[in-house]
């Protein structure tokens with residue numbers, strides 16, 4: 405159990421002085437209703453999927469320390485979809501890399517599913533990733549000498565799925581992302597936006613308990629973004645926990661919660677307000693003409 | 696509404712109700728369904744200004760109807776509307792004024808203003824997402840309008856990010 409994990413500090417937003425209800429925020433953790441935990445999953449309040457305590461990353465750049473993440477306390481519950489936003493260089497990639505064990509932290513704690521993870525060695529991290537984490541990199545890295553289909557099936561096979569399960573899952577994911585026709589292509593034959601969608605399919609192939617994604621729609625046009633949004637919406641409804649770095653406000657607006665980073669620190673953390681009920685409004689009523 | 700009606704009349708003369716139908720048909724849900732009274736009031740004003748003229752057309756069993764057509768002056772004002780670039784978005788909006796002035800008076804700090812505005816824009820974006828989902832795919836003009844609104848919001852959010860970087 406890790407009741408203390410992530411509990412040491414209040415979030416920056418709590419100090420902003422406005423009323424949490426008015427800000428559309430959920431109640432603080434201890435009063436959070438149990439129904440947040442998706443039905444059928446765990447009966448009791450479960451451990452958060454991710455919790456960090458005063459997480460810090462300082463890179464060394466030719467002897468000069470570069471503080472990239474400066475004391476982040478983040479707690480993500482099972483089934484939550486959290487978007488991370490912030491200017492370039494604010495530490496978004498660094499943060500998610502640390503959460504996936506791809507970059508060692510300088511200090512602080514990382515807890516995954518209630519277990520301490522920042523103290524794990526590289527091979528233990530690799531095992532953990534294989535079982536639990538899907539990762540979409542900002543600069544997607546597919547295995548160059550394998551087909552798209554094999555790239556997507558591999559993580560499921562590594563996680564112990566049968567070849568048939570892996571193939572069925574791959575077919576479903578590629579279909580959802582409009583990539584069925586590219587299954588036999590090599591990554592180098594794909595456009596940037598296609599590679600990005602393959603990377604997303606691969607990250608979801610082993611049904612990870614946590615999806616970490618770094619700008620997964622960065623190279624997509626609006627139609628492909630729509631496919632990705634639809635798939636993310638579906639897996640999220642099925643209970644997928646998602647932490648996603650994004651500049652794309654359409655993507656962020658689908659999240660349950662948006663965390664804003666600035667200079668390596670969280671400067672805002674709160675729920676995105678639910679759509680206002682306006683069942684009969686049409687584009688012409690909602691989008692006003694100016695002038 | 697004046698210039699929209701002139702544009703429709705440049706295509707062909709029409710009576711008020713036909714103009715209402717044309718607007719609905721061309722824009723789909725992208726234009727709020729115009730009120731027929733408003734159309735007649737606008738036509739009356741255009742007529743007074745010499746931009747359109749009305750002729751009475753006799754109808755059997757019904758009162759005469761007025762068919763409107765474009766005058767040379769109307770054509771001219773429509774041409775200059777089409778030839779001018781359209782005003783861009785107003786960036787010095789109310790939030791901008793608030794962001795600059797409120798901290799000076801000590802009633803709010805910039806970080807709080809920016810964070811609150813970001814959440815508001817994201818909530819608006821969520822509304823637009825939902826609107827796009829319940830707009831029929833054939834309603835192409837409406838979908839383009841929604842996409843335009845989304846891109847504007849994205850620009851507003853990017854700009855908030857710049858403010859946060861520079862003013863903190």
Ligand SMILES: Nc1ncnc2c1ncn2[C@@H]1O[C@H](COP(=O)(O)OP(=O)(O)OP(=O)(O)O)[C@@H](O)[C@H]1O
Pocket residue numbers: 463464465470471472490491492493494495496497498499542
């Ligand atoms: N390997 C590294 N060595 C040294 N400095 C690094 C390294 N990786 C990142 N940094 C620095 O850490 C800071 C945070 O970088 P990070 O990549 O996390 O930003 P980001 O928020 O993901 O930006 P972007 O939106 O451009 O992707 C930056 O100042 C960056 O220059």
Ligand SMILES: [Mg+2]
Pocket residue numbers: 496497498542618
């Ligand atoms: Mg990055």
